[in-house]
Amino acid sequence: MENKYNHFESKAVREQVERSQFREHSVPLYLTSSFVFDNAEQARALFNDEADGNIYTRFSNPNNTEFVEKMCLLEGTEDGYATASGMSAIFSSIAALLRSGDHILSSRALFGSTHQLFTEIFPKWGIETSYGDIDKPEAWESLITKHTKLIFIETPSNPGLDIIDLEWVGNLAKKHGLILVVDNCFATPYLQQPVKYGTHLVIHSATKYIDGQGRTIGGIVLGNKDLMDKIRFFCRHTGPSLSPFNSWILSKSLETLAIRMEKHCDNALRIAEYLDYHPELESVRYPFLPSHPQFELARKQMTHGGGILTFVVKGGLERAMSFLDNLKWLSLSANLGDTRTIVTHPTTTTHSKLTETERLAAGIKPGMVRISVGLENVNDILEDLEEALRATKLVEA
Numbered sequence: 001m002e003n004k005y006n007h008f009e010s011k012a013v014r015e016q017v018e019r020s021q022f023r024e025h026s027v028p029l030y031l032t033s034s035f036v037f038d039n040a041e042q043a044r045a046l047f048n049d050e051a052d053g054n055i056y057t058r059f060s061n062p063n064n065t066e067f068v069e070k071m072c073l074l075e076g077t078e079d080g081y082a083t084a085s086g087m088s089a090i091f092s093s094i095a096a097l098l099r100s101g102d103h104i105l106s107s108r109a110l111f112g113s114t115h116q117l118f119t120e121i122f123p124k125w126g127i128e129t130s131y132g133d134i135d136k137p138e139a140w141e142s143l144i145t146k147h148t149k150l151i152f153i154e155t156p157s158n159p160g161l162d163i164i165d166l167e168w169v170g171n172l173a174k175k176h177g178l179i180l181v182v183d184n185c186f187a188t189p190y191l192q193q194p195v196k197y198g199t200h201l202v203i204h205s206a207t208k209y210i211d212g213q214g215r216t217i218g219g220i221v222l223g224n225k226d227l228m229d230k231i232r233f234f235c236r237h238t239g240p241s242l243s244p245f246n247s248w249i250l251s252k253s254l255e256t257l258a259i260r261m262e263k264h265c266d267n268a269l270r271i272a273e274y275l276d277y278h279p280e281l282e283s284v285r286y287p288f289l290p291s292h293p294q295f296e297l298a299r300k301q302m303t304h305g306g307g308i309l310t311f312v313v314k315g316g317l318e319r320a321m322s323f324l325d326n327l328k329w330l331s332l333s334a335n336l337g338d339t340r341t342i343v344t345h346p347t348t349t350t351h352s353k354l355t356e357t358e359r360l361a362a363g364i365k366p367g368m369v370r371i372s373v374g375l376e377n378v379n380d381i382l383e384d385l386e387e388a389l390r391a392t393k394l395v396e397a
């Protein structure tokens, strides 16, 4: 792909598949399950990877190609494949690359379904996972066995907002010849580009900030051509492809990713600063708050602190739930990365399938509340949070 523009925003706005004969400005939706061959020889060549072009939408489609090519430009990767969800991107990538007997080393703090995949589903096919703790980086090396093939991490993690040193984990993977996979969903390529530190595969739940408006489910995996060829082969024949309609939405959404992330991060920082040391809270966590244990590292590898913050209310689980019930208009929902601020109680919802011990090890306390800060006026968001804290007040003034 020739380099027509250098900056993130321009790539996100301008990258486009070839125009049709109608010279449309915005890319149309290609709702077609298959494509027509010029002749029998072209069909043969396409099926045998001797020519470029579309055959069938499970393999490729112009809308998917545009979304993938744009994401490649933004993450700095060679190649990619768009999947029906973030989970199908994670499942397909690992299932394509590992076999029975292989071992995964993963960060302990993970998205709930990823944790289920590693502990309940992959073991059915003889793929086992060990978990490394963020505060004991020296112990990770001792978890690597001769069967370890892949390191999987989330940074910042969901919902604990742990920050893993991408440079350190990149070097660890290189030293042991392992494939490094980073779930970059919370940061988006606007805040951090893991391939700069030796990451081999970058995965997104496009459902979150990439869509950014809570409309679609989607996912993508990005990486170098060698790994992507294996993943594409797996996906072509197992069928987790993203629908062209969702690709179209997601590619349009990327046009506003930079400006949305600026505002999400601005609002989140303002709220984190306001809530820090609030008498009704035990603690507040946000990567760009100096009280975050990895504040310096976050500042080193991220351009902004992200749109998610968590806090632990005084009074534990019951107080957390009554706090949620006292919010007037902020959304109680399980999604994140939406224009609308969403408040979640991880212990009883997204991470309820983990045991109490697993949750505590992943930093999820019963009183923890996760906020995905939206694009509303920050003062309105603060007022709803403050009033719900006041309505459930425990501490005497």
Ligand SMILES: *Cc1c(COP(=O)(O)O)cnc(C)c1O
Pocket: 085, 086, 087, 088, 111, 113, 114, 154, 158, 183, 185, 186, 204, 205, 206, 207, 208, 217, 218, 219
């Ligand atoms: C939501 C999420 C996923 C899963 O994505 P889906 O699109 O819901 O399948 C994976 N990782 C993280 C960090 C997420 O937040």
